[in-house]
Structures are given as C-alpha cells and as structure tokens.
Amino acid sequence: MDGAVAVLTLQAAPYNLLDHAMCEEIVAALDWAREQGARAVVLRSALRHFSAGADLDGMLEAVERTGGAIDWQLTEVLEAFNSFPAPIVASVHGVCVGGGFELVLASDISVVAASAKLGSVEVTVGLHPLMGGIQRLVQRAGEARGKEMAMLGRRYDAATLERWGVINKVVADEHLAAATMTLAQELAHGPTLCHAATKKLAAITVSDGVAAADAAMADVQAAIFQSADFRTGVTSYREKGLGQARFEGR
Known part of the structure; x- marks a missing residue:
C-alpha cells in the first residue's frame, strides 16, 4: 500500500507469463486490495517488460x-477487474502483448511509457485474444481497428x-512511475463511491x-447521494470554492 493506493507488481521472471497460477494470484491480489480498503490500484511490472502474454507450453x-x-x-480475472470498487490504473513499459495487453484493456485507465510496444499477437501462434481483448479493442477503437489488431498480430x-x-496516456519512459502514482493518488483521494x-x-x-x-442510474447513484463524501463536497464548495474538498472515500 502507498497511502490509499494498492500497488500490485507483476514479477514472475522472466516475462510475466500468464497461466492458471498467475491468474489466481491476480484475483487474490485484487481481493487483498479490497480488504485493505484501497481507493485506487496500480498494476505494474518489476521486470524489464510488462508481460509477454500467456505461457504457451502450459496452455498446450x-x-x-x-x-x-x-x-x-x-x-x-475480468470479473475481478470489473467489480473492483475503485479505479485500476495499468502502468506499462517494455513489451506488453497477448494476455498482458488484455490486462491493460481490462483496467480502467492506462499510463504507458513512450517506448512501450503493445499488441494482440495471439494470431501468430494460431489463437486470438482469449481474455476479452477483441471486444474491448472493438469497443475502444472501432470494429475495423479491432479486427486489424487481432487479425494481423502486430505490435x-x-x-x-x-x-x-x-490507451489513455503516454509519458516519457523516465516519468512513468511518477506519472502513474500521481494519477492513482488523485483517484484515491477522490469520492470513491462515486x-x-x-x-x-x-x-x-x-x-x-x-x-x-x-434505467439503472437511480439505483446506481443512490450510494452517491447517501455518501459522506457528497456532503463533504457540497460543504467544501460553499465554504472554499470548487476543487478544495478532502474526500474520505465513504
């Protein structure tokens, strides 16, 4: 934990390959972050690359x-990302392909080093993205680009x-860690229920x-109106002006 930010670090040398055990660890790590009351999560790699994708030998x-x-x-894994009650920020450097790229697509926000190379390369081994990559690429970049990325397998x-x-934001390589944590801390100090x-x-x-x-708005937004942060925000706006509230995430 870095304050209210849970920092989850991939470090399965040499390439952070995804397999059954890694997927279990990711789900368990998000469960741990939830138990800690994390108000934002950073997913990063401690190795030279973010992830080279799946363990193909293990898959075969x-x-x-x-x-x-x-x-x-x-x-x-996708459900764990989707249901986590706070923003998840992917911090990406080096090579990020296949399943590793799908972890980035599953995150809420991505901060990526300028020199990074990303892509859905599964087609090069006779597969296509298996963890939601196709639908998320189509959703973000459109059908034509989504098909291009999945079918050509390029970086x-x-x-x-x-x-x-x-992806959301590209930064200079040397600023990746600082830019990621600045963003994560901003999110973590925001109205978490919102x-x-x-x-x-x-x-x-x-x-x-x-x-x-x-149709779902009223039910989803009920928690916001009942939150202490909403009352804090209104009071702060009245007394200090816009953007001065100190939210507690409840």
Missing part, C-alpha cells in the same frame, strides 16, 4: 489434458494506440446500451 499441456479447454480463470507504438483511444458508480454505469452502457444505463 492444459488443452491436451482436458481435450480442448483451459481452466485458467480468465473470465474470473503498436504507444502514441498510435493513444491516438486510437485504446468512482465505483461510474464504473458500474460504464459497464452497463458497454454491455447493454445507453438506455439500460439510463
């Missing part, structure tokens, strides 16, 4: 053992993906459309 063994399926809790520079709306409601409405919009999100 799993397929051969089960006769065609893998039980790596991939959907459980893209960070500036291109920022321009396409796939951020959770934002995540819920965004998810409903993506899965069911704007009309469904409109």
Whole structure:
C-alpha cells in the first residue's frame, strides 16, 4: 500500500507469463486490495517488460489434458477487474502483448511509457485474444481497428494506440512511475463511491446500451447521494470554492 493506493507488481521472471497460477494470484491480489480498503490500484511490472502474454507450453499441456479447454480463470480475472470498487490504473513499459495487453484493456485507465510496444499477437501462434481483448479493442477503437489488431498480430507504438483511444496516456519512459502514482493518488483521494458508480454505469452502457444505463442510474447513484463524501463536497464548495474538498472515500 502507498497511502490509499494498492500497488500490485507483476514479477514472475522472466516475462510475466500468464497461466492458471498467475491468474489466481491476480484475483487474490485484487481481493487483498479490497480488504485493505484501497481507493485506487496500480498494476505494474518489476521486470524489464510488462508481460509477454500467456505461457504457451502450459496452455498446450492444459488443452491436451482436458481435450480442448483451459481452466485458467480468465473470465474470473475480468470479473475481478470489473467489480473492483475503485479505479485500476495499468502502468506499462517494455513489451506488453497477448494476455498482458488484455490486462491493460481490462483496467480502467492506462499510463504507458513512450517506448512501450503493445499488441494482440495471439494470431501468430494460431489463437486470438482469449481474455476479452477483441471486444474491448472493438469497443475502444472501432470494429475495423479491432479486427486489424487481432487479425494481423502486430505490435503498436504507444502514441498510435493513444491516438486510437485504446490507451489513455503516454509519458516519457523516465516519468512513468511518477506519472502513474500521481494519477492513482488523485483517484484515491477522490469520492470513491462515486468512482465505483461510474464504473458500474460504464459497464452497463458497454454491455447493454445507453438506455439500460439510463434505467439503472437511480439505483446506481443512490450510494452517491447517501455518501459522506457528497456532503463533504457540497460543504467544501460553499465554504472554499470548487476543487478544495478532502474526500474520505465513504
């Protein structure tokens, strides 16, 4: 923990390859962050690269053992990201491809080093993205770009993906850690219940459309109106002006 920010660090040398154990660890780490009362999460790598994707040997063994399926809790990882009640920020450097790239796509906000290379490269081994990558690329960059990225299996520079709306922010390599933590701390000091409601409405919009999100607003927003942070924000605005509130996340 860094204050109210939970910092989750991938460090499965040499390439942070995803497998059943890694997926379990990611879900467990988010459970831990929730138990700590984290008001924001940073997902980063301690190695030279963010992640080179899946453990292909382990995947092939799993397929051969089960006769065609893998039980790596991939959907459980996505659900853990989606349901986490605070923003998750991916901090990306080096190579970030395959399943590693899908972790970034599952995060709420991404901060990426300028020299990083990212992409859905699964097609090069006869696969396509298995952890929600296709639908999230189509959602963010449009059908044409999503198909391009999944079908061609290329690595893209960070500036291109920022321009396409796939990632949020590109920073100089030497500023990655500082820029990520500045953003995470800003989120962590915000109205946490409000951020959770934002995540819920965004998810409903993506899965069911704007009309469904409109219909869900009253229920989702009830927690905001009942929060201490809302009262704090209004009081602070009256007494000190806009942007001076000190939220406690409750």
